[in-house]
Amino acid sequence: MDELVARALDLARARGAGYADIRVVRTDQERFSVRNGVVDIISMDESIGFGVRVLVDGSWGFASSHDLTLSEIDRVASLAVQVAKASASLSKEPVGLGSPVTSRGTYTTPIQVDPFTISAEQKLQLLMEADKQMAVVAGIRSRQGSLVFIKETKTFASSEGAHVEQTIYESGGGIQATAVGHNEVQRRSYPQSQGRQQGCAGWEYIAGMDLAGNAERVASEAVSLLTADPCPSDIVATVVIGGSQLALQVHESCGHAIELDRVLGAEAAYAGTSFLTPDKLNSFRYGSPYVNITADSLRLPGLGTFGWDDEGVPARSMPIVKNGEFVGYLMSRETASLLGLTSNGCMRASSWNRIPLIRMTNVSLEPGTWKFEDLIADTEEGIYMEMNRSWSIDDKRYNFQFGTEIGYEIKKGKLGGMLRNCTYTGITPDFWNSCDAICNEAHWEMWGTPNCGKGQPGQLAHTGHGAAPARFRNVRVGVLR
């Protein structure tokens, strides 16, 4: 492997690259899915390849291949240089990377039990038991449970002398029950919606979920939702938002908005830009004084946890929003140098055949001081909404609308009747400035988002978001028509 890596870097330099790096990545993935009592997927997938990234005359080029042979290394390194030269034909300022990065070392996700050592039979048994418990509930039309395990081994080396090797483990799982009534379809999920909860962790993470122990409740809630009252229509109300939904709110309205590449226009034609322009750094009230948001790539079991990013920059923790003030971006070496700053290690590629982009690490809303029970008791009237069902936000990350799987009335400080088809909408800074209470550490959890899309060609990143339930005033809810 070292021979291949050195050959790529040497050849790229010899062909004119001022900077070159290479990533060699192998990904092994196991997937299991049980649907309505039938095992419908057992799949074991592997992908291996390498990508060479170069700067020639201050412009980027990248090429990649699945064929790890010396001749292909030569072809791909040469192609990367050719691509960079084509980039240079339409460029202005040469790309700067700031100070050299010379990281060396190894990192492995700390896990208790390697999920790849657990038998397929045991994994299927866990899903079948959960399925059986969901099937107890009359009125469920479809049931699904799934598990995923990923092991990614990655070597990164650069012409500056960096050389790091990492092994990242991920484990994920979840169940879903869907009930169908007259002109109504309702779904409940556990522990997280969109299929699963996922973290940088081993088998112990799955064992701790107790999928079977939550299966009957989830199914019962799906059936109850069919006849629950609809969310009040188009009113302004106090809302308490549960941790898993709030995690996605952080992801969409903060995490993407602080990616410095999109702030500077690199994603303008696709994912969009951001309202958090550089003039707002350290001078913009993003949220109320209760709002503290941190980006932390050291925080397990978050999916944005690693040793070094894909530019070899070490993992770290940094404030993004401090007592409501906007104080930090997610940055690469290139974008940080444009602001006279230093990269905080947020460049990640989804695969060997994609370039690193600025991606969220673990961008989390820090816990407050409230017990959940006290927060509800302190709320005279409102709606509690939990677990995401739909999400949409505009290209500047201002105007958002979310729907949740379930809601409950709050009346005179108590949770009341169940509500279906809950939605809320708002403008990002208005929303976060309306936050007046956040629950404490006991209610805080790290949620996984393994499907964050960005870039062309498209990349799906795995990101983490810690959150606890929080209260927001004067929120527009119930937008269905």
Place this chain on the structure above:
Amino acid sequence: MIGQERCEAVLNKSLSLSRAEDTEVYLSVQDQGLTRFASNVIHQNVSHSNAQLHIRAVAGRRQGRATTNDLSDEGIERAVERAHQNALLMPADPDFKGLPGVKDMPQQVPAHDEATASCSPEARARVVAVVCRKAEAEGLNASGACRTGTHETAVMSTQGARAYHAGTFAGLINTLMSDTSAGWSKGSSWRISDIDAESLADEAVSKALRGRDPRPIEPGKYTVVLDPYAVDDILSALSLYGMGAHIVQEGRSWMNGLIGKRAMSPLVSIWDDGSDSEGWPVPFDAEGVPCQRVDIVKEGVVGDPVHNSYTAGKEGKASTGHQTSFSNWGTVGPMATNLFMGNGDSTLEGMIGSTQRGLYITRFFYTRLVHSRGCMMTGMTRDGVFLIENGELSHPVKNLRFTQSYVEALVEVEVVGNQRKLIMNESGFATVVPALKLTAFNFTGVTV
């Protein structure tokens, strides 16, 4: 590209190594170059090659899967054995009737263009330069992407499937921005010569210039004239959330309760046809079954969903050839990925000219399902929204959020455009769609 001979050698090797009762092997090979630009310069520029081998091994009514991109003999053998072992772990699935017996070879469809296959990074840079120079000349900021590439798909099975297809793709996406506006255009084809960078740039420039200083407008119901880009979003969502038979069988589709009934304007006809060269043809699916034309909606009446062999088997029908290769999470269900909407007889100008008061919309953005019944969606307008007053574009307006059933939107179709546009996306999905005028569309918010 690795060519038909090499593809078939990999598939034959895979079948020869399999110890399963039945085996299906599907090979997908892609080479792609993509040149991305922002702020009038190229800022990302990539090239990649990959080959993914998908194995499905069958043991009675059990099936196991494995994939690999290691096409060495050892890599193939490992994947084949894993798939077989996975099948042996499965309990029997009474609804699985085995691999589809494929007797008819798919017809070859022209979809490969040598100029596109050999397009260099330098050639892509020249395309991008056309857009950036036009933007600079108008004081605008250009962003976008130009991509070209080849894809090969090949299938073999012990039940007779044997198919190979090679195609190309080319695309140019442009967003041109001023301080207060944006204009958009997108060109797609399997022939690079169809991508007219000059006219695509002009289209986006025109909207960006005309869209300056947009004014807010009150949300509510408006008559809308939709560019084909917005219509593409409607068809894509209707496909994703309901045209596959597995969604219908689970009761989660917008088609449930509507099959055989008039549910849209009689001006609306939608069909899927993977063998029509006007689209982005791939004439067979991941099971090697020839793609059939399926009428999803005919003159407003809802037809049938698309099937793979599994969903068809549950209903005693034959597969329509719509097994996808890219649904890699959960049940791999059938999808309609080559959609067409019938055209009408009006020009875009005619639609605007016949509108007393309404909105002209370029495209939708970040659209998501709010409720499956009726395909209730929310999303934003983007890159050019204009108020129409007395048959003319009056002034640009700020972007709006909508919350709208896409099925009900197609009830409101009043006029259908006479020109259709091919719109291809990265994941292999394509639509051929006209502009539409809808009597009413529901906007529920406005952005800052």
